[in-house]
Amino acid sequence: MKLVCAVIQPHRLDDVKSALEAAGVRGMTVSEASGYGRQRGHTEVYRGAEYTVDLVPKVRIEVLVGDEDAASVTSVIVGAAQSGKIGDGKVWTVPVDDVARVRTGEHGPDAL
């Protein structure tokens, strides 16, 4: 099993979610995040004082998938989140030892 993690532009969340649903993904966890990569921060001006804000708002998506689906889910996210501009984000996968479904107590791939 794998955990696919993606940090994307917040306004791309709807597109990514729809694309994942269309690809058969039945659940995900979404959280608000902040950070920066090559995009760096941006500036805001309050009463003439310019502030450089290093951390930019992002959305983090986590999807648990079977080993065989990790590559396709990654490409679905990349396809839906891509605008070609700096700041589009990153997608990565990490191995998962075990998963349990809280309602039934099932373990492993059955719990996905």
Added chain:
Amino acid sequence: MDEFVLDTGNTAWIIVASSLVLLMTPGLAFFYGGMVRGKSVLNMMMMSFGAMALIGPIWLLYGYSGAFGSDVGGIIGNPFEFFGSNTITDADSLMAGSGVPALVAIAFQATFAIITVALISGSVADRMKFSAWLAFAAIWVTIVYVPMAHMVWGGGLLGGDGITSGLSTPIDFAGGTVVHINAGVAGLVMAILLGKRKGFGKEPMRPHNLPFVMLGAALLWFGWFGFNAGSEFAADGTAGRAWVNTTVATCMAILGWLATEKVRDGKATSLGAASGAVAGLVAITPAAASVDTYGAIAIGTIAGILCAMAVSLKYKFGYDDSLDVVGVHLVGGLTGTVLIGFFANVSDTTNGTWYADGSVNGLFYGGGVTQLLTQIIVALAAVVFSGVVTFIIGSALKATMGIRVTDEVEASGDMAMHGETAYESLGVGRMEVKA
């Protein structure tokens, strides 16, 4: 005093106007509260609520009497004359000529004292001990606000028979000197005595809730109708003149501030709109009923542009006037007070304008420089009086009880100062009933 004849219409309006002005202080709490970081929003708002709680009783006990009682040396009224506000008769009322009873006049003036003190809190954000703030508020209203109100409105040195009696009568319709220059100078002095917030000029100190700032500005604007139109002490055409001038100047100041930002920073901001509104309200306050529509448009526009530029002075001079009490209230108050000398139109009363006996037209309305000189003199006198006495109060408090919180408390904010936090993400823990 003449015999008192009750005017129910005027009285009804002044009761409503008093309530409107009282609403400005919680409005100010939102205006200021949204502008600070989320860690200290409650302390910011508590300084306004603390001012309300303290100044109300002070005003009823001796504040009104000190401002509007019998003159003592041109500086202050006799604070014991109407002590307790129980024995004052309606014929002694500040508003007797309008048929408004004494207690209603006291109520109206109380709300002015409260908001003036609360305005200063914007300069001391994040770092003043709450106990020191309350002590400062009580002492400041007693020996700065009360004498200033007396000198300008109670027949003292800054009124018609005062230091400018050789020139003309100063015009301060609703509080350009008493409220805004006064609070602005006091804010500057306290910001310097307290020192800068940790990280000032280095860390971003972003307003944590701009919708609060907009809400606060809207409440201030609404309440300001009581402030300016109520200062006529009557429900009549002059109150109408004050109302329309207040609105048109505020509209123009928003446009002036936003245009300045657009040119300088590239974007017109919501904080700029809210700040411009307050700058316009401040500047038109002394002039509200003494200029015509064109004068109000000019004063609002100039104030919006000047105040938008003045808010960056603190970075140049290195004082941390956190929420720009100087840039908005001192500069706006000076702007309005001095521009009266150009735009006063007191000879043509057909358009509802008001004049103090002995005041003359401004420079642009054929009156020469007489009124301009008068206005500059009273503005400078207000700056000096407020600056000197506030410095004495602040220095005394600093030397005795201390005015600044420790670095740890400053970093923590509301949690350390009031034992509360404004916002929580997870309510995990236990509770214990103590009361």
